[in-house]
Amino acid sequence: MAFKHNVRQYRGLGPFTVVFFAWLYLPIAVVIFYSFNENRLVSVWSGFSLKWYAEALSNRNLMNAVQTSLSVAAIATICATGIALMAALVLVRGRNVKYRRVSETIVNLPLLLPEIVLSVAVLILFSQVGLANGFLKLVIGHTTFCTPFAFLPIRARLQGMDSDFEDASADLYANRWTTFRRVTLPLIAPGVFAGAMLAFVISMDDFITSNMLNSGGSTTLPVYIFGLIRQGTTPELNAISTLIILVSLIVAALALFIQARGATTNTH
Amino acid sequence: MPCRSDAKLQNWPWTDDRDPGRTGLTRKGTDLETRNKAVEIRQVSKTFGRHQALETVSFDIRDNEFFTLLGPSGCGKTTLLRMIAGFEEPTTGQILLHGQSIQSLPPHRRRVNTVFQNYALFPHMTLEQNIAYGLENLGWEKKRRQDRTAEMLELVHMTAFALRKPAQLSGGQRQRIALARALAPEPEVLLLDEPLSALDLKLRQAMREELRQLQRKTGLTFVFVTHDQEEALDMSDRICVLGDGRIQQIGTPRDIYEDPANRFVANFIGETNFFDVEILSLDDTTARVRTPMGIEMTAGHRNLERGQKEATLSLRPEKIGLDDQAGGEIVTGTVTGVNYLGGFTHYVVRVGEADLRVSRRNAAGRPTTLVEGSKVRLGLQAEAARILGT
Amino acid sequence: MxxxxxxxxxxxxxxxxxxxxxxxxxxxxxxxxxxxxxxxxxxxxxxxxxxxxxxxxxxxxxxxxxPQYLFIIARTAVLAGLATLICMVLAFPVAYWITLQSAQMRTLLLFMVTLPFWVSMIVRVYAWLIILGNDGVIESALRATGLVEDMDTLLFNNGAMLVGMVYSYIPLMILPVYASIEKLDRALIEASHDLYGSRMTTLRRVILPLCWPGLGAGAILVFVPCLGTVLEPILLGGGKIMMMGNLIQMQFGGARxxxxxxxxxxxxxxxxxxxxxxxxxxxxxxxxxxxxxx
Structure with missing residues (x-):
């Protein structure tokens, strides 16, 4: 970069990027900073305190919402990943699959629609079917929009994996199930993991559908936080947000780490 | 793809000790013609959609044979190999393995093993696990599996690497492990899909020798696919030349080089001079033709039919005698090009209306006096020339 | 089976x-x-x-x-379009700069681009509420410096919603744009300079045209969710400035x-x-x- 005539270099890009990243991280930093504020008023600093964390962690409703969110996300992730894995195996590896393009579009349909439309769709569906169990409604709704997020990384990994490995396995006397269990699955594991991770995060993060399906006893974390925000900004909200940010960052770092390790096992 | 649970492994005749009468390892034939047929290709053709990859072909591969499928890319040779392995289904015809049709068998029930072009070593398993994989699927018990795996590692001189992963190996080492993995389950036939093409030149030449020795040592039938004619000539007992989805010729390396069946084979294997010639007279094995060099020649032919007027004369550059080595029909010409290639020198000589490429070994003490414009004598020997149908 | x-x-x-x-x-x-x-x-x-x-x-x-509902539909389309445009303008220089860095640095920077995306959407929108809100960070800061005594809220307007939308979806723009710049053969840039093209000419006639597919892909990825966005109009728009997302939501909630x-x-x-x-x-x-x- 010291070379004066580097033709790819444009002036001002560096500072611009620095400002951009500052802008990207400023809101997060602000939330974290004010979560340690002792004052009841969010933006009036009056000293360091952890009391809002104590308050947040002893908040029954919050913990219930966390539990609901985790349960819904876990079940929806398992269902979505399983469904997506099977679909990807057929759509990538199957020979002479009829209507392959149409099938793929159907699996990815939730990505093509605005989520608000999707949430109205499931709301009307449940009202017509007469399903009253709020938890089950959430699980079904979340499974629907998580499926394409699980599908895409799995498909990408399968497409990147040479089918010679499966041929070699069959050549070495493994039947289709053994081949899947001992060759295909271990080799696409990073993709499956990434897909599941994405599905889990998307489910945990979802507000629109969960809010639409919200009923007593099935309030997810984002819906609960939304309710708190409507009551006004409080330092406790900052503490909750900071905890969420912390967990998100740990999960993201973990995902990246595992992804990076997966990338070292070359499948070409 | 997970689908069928497969409980039939127990009834598999080969999971027990090998029947010595059935395998290539213990059967030593002397003459190709009297050996048993390892693979029979009967009226097999393959069509992908509208594209015909392989026209109807039939031939046999015999036991203990190093059999090569040679041809340019897209000639159908890999398709043929994959049909033997079971990864593709013939559109018509059938394939027999030691006299039994394997048409209905999926790849994992066929007693053939493949060395893949890029080896397809499972990256998540150690070398040991890779080699043992087939044995496990065959239901070999642990002790026997371990012994066989060790034996195979020994065979390819890789014992020290048993616990490594494929990513830690060089190309040549991967190649050896791929061989060991394919040989371990004692297949009836070993299929090799351009296994040397991923290696660099020096290594390729070393591996050629190693492969040939391995085949002799195990006595196994090798079916080898390559587009490299030198490789094929060097290693094979017999070569099947494929082109345009058709068999062009099957024969020993010498047959194919010295007595090519048609223009395609003569052109694909080695270098040659082609001349359009006029047929003057013809009998069953030889023909007299008028050449553009202004002389008449008599040479052997294949497949020429009576009444045919035109044909192609093929003359290998190294079989044309130059200057003091000239013998047979003598013509004179002018050197119009000289290419020095180290071990050889190639000359282009203008004779009458024709340009001839002639190559001469740069032997010790032979002065290189020929330059562009030199007049030179050429000896065209009838037995080195072939007349081919056009 | x-x-x-x-x-x-x-x-x-x-x-x-x-x-x-x-x-x-x-x-x-x-x-x-x-x-x-x-x-x-x-x-x-x-x-x-x-x-x-x-x-x-x-x-x-x-x-x-x-025409009040037509206005809402038009506002939704215009705001989504504007957000997309702003994302493009911000993302291109940043993505371009990232491609110039060393391999390790690139991985790190891309990770940093996607990192906020892992944080819950509602928390990210909430953060802007704290920054822009009454007695929010910006207002307090301005008051502390004595520049202003009292000011109108920065919230509850189109601008606030726009900031929220750009902030929420910009990683979806950077990633495809980065991919298209990354793919760009550097020899093409050098060839342009070799043929007497200035930096600006090269940008306009070589780099940008070749990166259009990436910008287009990013535009779709940002524009579509912006059309249906719900949280920004409710929280940053105060629920008074309607977009289609919260209009729909209202009909299935309160308005029924x-x-x-x-x-x-x-x-x-x-x-x-x-x-x-x-x-x-x-x-x-x-x-x-x-x-x-x-």
Whole structure:
């Protein structure tokens, strides 16, 4: 970069990027900073305190919402990943699959629609079917929009994996199930993991559908936080947000780490 | 793809000790013609959609044979190999393995093993696990599996690497492990899909020798696919030349080089001079033709039919005698090009209306006096020339 | 169990059929139904819901043209378009700069771009509430410096919503743009300079044209979710400035006019489908041009 005539270099890009990243991280930093504020008023600093964390962690409703969110996300992730894995195996590896393009579009349909439309769709569906169990409604709704997020990384990994490995396995006397269990699955594991991770995060993060399906006893974390925000900004909200940010960052770092390790096992 | 649970492994005749009468390892034939047929290709053709990859072909591969499928890319040779392995289904015809049709068998029930072009070593398993994989699927018990795996590692001189992963190996080492993995389950036939093409030149030449020795040592039938004619000539007992989805010729390396069946084979294997010639007279094995060099020649032919007027004369550059080595029909010409290639020198000589490429070994003490414009004598020997149908 | 091609796809198809395709057909049916007396709807054909988008029913039942919902639809499209444009302008220089860095640095920076995306959407929007809100960070800071005594809130306007939308979706723009710049052969840039092109000429005539596919992909990824966005108008727009997302949501919540909500949802869906189809056609034409040029 010291070379004066580097033709790819444009002036001002560096500072611009620095400002951009500052802008990207400023809101997060602000939330974290004010979560340690002792004052009841969010933006009036009056000293360091952890009391809002104590308050947040002893908040029954919050913990219930966390539990609901985790349960819904876990079940929806398992269902979505399983469904997506099977679909990807057929759509990538199957020979002479009829209507392959149409099938793929159907699996990815939730990505093509605005989520608000999707949430109205499931709301009307449940009202017509007469399903009253709020938890089950959430699980079904979340499974629907998580499926394409699980599908895409799995498909990408399968497409990147040479089918010679499966041929070699069959050549070495493994039947289709053994081949899947001992060759295909271990080799696409990073993709499956990434897909599941994405599905889990998307489910945990979802507000629109969960809010639409919200009923007593099935309030997810984002819906609960939304309710708190409507009551006004409080330092406790900052503490909750900071905890969420912390967990998100740990999960993201973990995902990246595992992804990076997966990338070292070359499948070409 | 997970689908069928497969409980039939127990009834598999080969999971027990090998029947010595059935395998290539213990059967030593002397003459190709009297050996048993390892693979029979009967009226097999393959069509992908509208594209015909392989026209109807039939031939046999015999036991203990190093059999090569040679041809340019897209000639159908890999398709043929994959049909033997079971990864593709013939559109018509059938394939027999030691006299039994394997048409209905999926790849994992066929007693053939493949060395893949890029080896397809499972990256998540150690070398040991890779080699043992087939044995496990065959239901070999642990002790026997371990012994066989060790034996195979020994065979390819890789014992020290048993616990490594494929990513830690060089190309040549991967190649050896791929061989060991394919040989371990004692297949009836070993299929090799351009296994040397991923290696660099020096290594390729070393591996050629190693492969040939391995085949002799195990006595196994090798079916080898390559587009490299030198490789094929060097290693094979017999070569099947494929082109345009058709068999062009099957024969020993010498047959194919010295007595090519048609223009395609003569052109694909080695270098040659082609001349359009006029047929003057013809009998069953030889023909007299008028050449553009202004002389008449008599040479052997294949497949020429009576009444045919035109044909192609093929003359290998190294079989044309130059200057003091000239013998047979003598013509004179002018050197119009000289290419020095180290071990050889190639000359282009203008004779009458024709340009001839002639190559001469740069032997010790032979002065290189020929330059562009030199007049030179050429000896065209009838037995080195072939007349081919056009 | 004979054909995995059938069984493997069955769960996915069944799920999407039951939870999406059939319900969307129901939405269409609901949008042409009559509003129920106590919320919900009754299956009785009526185009009231669609007429309500354009007309207001007066006291005596006469219809008068009322553009308020058209304004909402237009505002949604314009804001989404603006957000997309801003994302492009911000993302391109940043993505370009990242491609100039060392391999390790690139991985790190891309990770940093995606990191906020992992943080819950509601927390990210909430953060802007703290920054822009009454007695928020910006206001407090300005007051502390003595520049202003009192100021109008920075919230509850189009600008606040725009900031929120850009902030929420910009990683979706950076990643495809980065990928397209990364793919760009550096020899092409050098060739442009070799042929006497200045930096600006090179940018305009070589770099940007070759990065259009990436910018286009990013634009779709940002524009579509922006059209249906709900949180930004409710929280940063204060629920007073409507966009289609929260308008729909209201009809199924407080206002309980399901047929009208369904009609707006169908309108939104058609808008999105229109964008995707236009994009698909363009991609197809490009592929065709490419095929013809070979």
């Amino acid at each position: 004979k054909d995995f091609r059938f069984w493997g796809l069955l769960p996915a198809h069944l799920l999407m059929m039951c939870t999406l395709i059939v319900p969307i057909l129901i939405i269409i049916a609901v949008s042409v139904s009559t509003r129920g007396a106590y919320g919900g709807f009754e299956f009785e054909f009526s185009t009231d819901a669609y007429r309500q988008i354009l007309f207001n029913e007066g006291w005596s039942g006469e219809m008068e043209f009322n 006019n399901w047929p009208f909500g369904a009609a707006i949802a169908i309108t939104l869906m058609c808008l999105v489908m229109g964008v995707l189809i236009v994009n698909g056609l363009r991609a197809m034409r490009q592929a065709q041009l490419k095929a013809e040029s070979i």
